Amino acid sequence: MHRRSTKDSATDRPGVAGHLWGALCGVLSGGLTLGVGSLVASFLVRSSDPVLGVGQEFIARTPEWLKEWAIRQFGQSDKAVLLGSLYGTLVVFFVVLGLLARRHLRVALAGVTVLGVAAVGATLNRPDATALSWLPSTIGTVAGALALVLGTRALRRRGRGPAGGALSRRSVVLGGVAVVAAGSAGAGAAVTSSRSVAQARSKIVLPKPASPAPALPPGIDTVEGITPYVTSAKDFYRVDTALSVPQVDVSSWSLRIHGMVDREVSVTFEDLLAEDLVERWTTMTCVSNEVGGNLVGNARWLGVPLTLLLDRAGLDRDADMLLSRSSDGFTISTPVADATDGRDSMIAVGMNGEPLTDVHGFPARMLVPGLYGYVSACKWITEIEVTRFDRASAYWTDRGWAREAPIKTAVRIDVPASFGQVRSGATVPVAGVAWAQTRGISGVEVSVDSGPWRAAELLPSVGKNSWVQWTVGLDGLEPGNHTLRARATDGTGQLQTEAVAKPIPDGSSGWPSKLFTVV
Known part of the structure; x- marks a missing residue:
């Protein structure tokens, strides 16, 4: 062997x-x-x-x-x-x-x-x-x-x-x-x-708006740790399906409006810049934002009124949906009624005085205040098909999200930090932001350890489409752990709902809370 x-x-x-x-x-x-x-x-x-x-x-x-x-x-x-x-x-x-x-x-x-x-x-x-x-x-x-x-x-x-x-x-x-x-x-x-x-992008010179946004009022950003009133492009949230940020050639880019219209309209980037541009402060919110989350930002947007372009195309009276499409094929469905009711909807080309960055939709994006981004904020937009909800659908609505998604009244506590420590005997500063786009905020209240609600001071704001900073000082807190809650009331007098809901299908809800310690 x-x-x-x-x-x-x-x-x-x-x-x-x-x-x-x-x-x-x-x-x-x-x-x-x-x-x-x-x-x-x-x-x-x-x-x-x-x-x-x-x-x-x-x-x-x-x-x-x-x-x-x-x-x-x-x-x-x-x-x-x-x-x-x-x-x-x-x-x-x-x-x-x-x-x-x-x-x-x-x-x-x-x-x-x-x-x-x-x-x-x-x-x-x-x-x-x-x-x-x-x-x-x-x-x-x-x-x-x-x-x-x-x-x-x-x-x-x-x-x-x-x-x-x-x-x-x-x-x-x-x-x-x-x-x-x-x-x-x-x-x-x-x-x-x-x-x-x-x-x-560096060669683009944005024209001055025919209708400029209001100047920022004095009295904002006065509390240490509060969210800045203006969100920079680099800090503005980004939630989309693009694995790689689309790099769109502005020289060949155009926006096509077609479908249920009297005439098809196509505009280039230069065409947009030649229009009478409007500039507006608008807070945007992602539908995936949890209660107290940070998927929200406020910026000064420059663009062409969406209604100007839609009127030029001539909408069929039976149309009830705008199906917008980005350069990477992503689709968004927007109710015609919301896009055309005078709420400063636009095809934006600028953000905080600069051309859009590639991350935020360069060269142009759609923006409809008061609606969550997945039904209003098509980035890298290339076309808008005027149609009906019973004839077409979009990416997220095909996946179980609501067809119509108005932004819910929300408030966030920025100060004190979660599990933060504050000194005994000192006034505890409490501050944050609240938003209810198209309705505005009329009041914010806070409560400690399920005690009585106390009204906060609203800092100046530029309009109902923009968020509001708020602040209040708390005295006499005993040493130990405390739970802070907040709630907001919108401009119509409607109190923010306490009912807890997850983001899907139409946005989260509930009153945010934070735990902090007095030492």
Whole structure:
């Protein structure tokens, strides 16, 4: 009887080293599949990038409860978390394929092919897909499959691991360099595109508004720790479905208004700037904002009245919905009645005296005060279809959110901080913001430890579409833990509801509370 050779093949007894190198083959295959695809996409349309295509499908198919959980837990970093989950899933997928390929190469190649077909389908499903959008994913799939074949054959031929020379250091280094180079090329294309938009934006000179916004009144921002009355572009919340911020070429951009209209209207960015622009202070709120949350901001917006453009098109009297569409295909449905009732709806081109940033919708976005963003604030807007709710629907309404979503009266406590400590014997400053767009705020009250309600002082504001800062001082609090609650009354005299509701389907509600300690 012959003793079994210590040079057993990797396929017979793979060992730990063999498994590691099989996994490496899978990771290199995945890296080349996605990296080479990104490299090819950098020379075509950016949306043909397989990473973006698969990522967008991943986000689109993520269950609503998981999206809401991600927004609650991670706020504006939700897409980074979802993207990280996608990459983690892909790494595991390709590791499994690499291990599987050692004994069942054809099955592993079928797995690479399935992913490639999915990427092709995702990129072709993009609204800006071209006749060549399938090419990056296809070439990437071929490169990844070839890497898997060569790596697996080398592993089978040479033994179980590094000691047996399963894969030469040169092969590994070359594979790694290929992945890094392809990924860098894709990232470089994204940076180049972003810089191109930044350069175009820097050359835009916004005209003075024919109807300017009111000047900020004295007496705002007087309490340390309170939310600033004006939210800067960099601090303004961002919640959207775009995995990669659209980089829109302003020179070729246009807004098309069509559907149930007397005549189709198309305007360029230069056309918008040539109109009599209006400037208004408006607070925007995301429907995903939890009670006491920070997905809300206030800014000075510059734009063309939406009614001016709609009147130019001539709305059919039976139309009741505006279906707006962004450059990345996202859709928003807005009630015609709300968009045309005189509430300063606009196609905005400026924010706080500057052109819109790419994150906030450059070159133009829709804005309808008093409605949550998912039914009013289409960024990167390219068209408005005038239609009916019984004929069309939009992205979020297709996913269980309410068709009509007026912003609910809300208040937030900024000071004191949650679980903060304040000195015994001193007056405890309490402050925050409240909003009820289109109705305004007439009063804010606070209560400590379920005691009597005490009226707060409302600081000056510029109008009912803008939030209000408020403040009150509390005296005589005993040392120990205390619970602070707040509630607001809108401009019509309606008290904010105490009933607790989650964001879905039409926005959260309830009175916010904070725990603090007197020491």
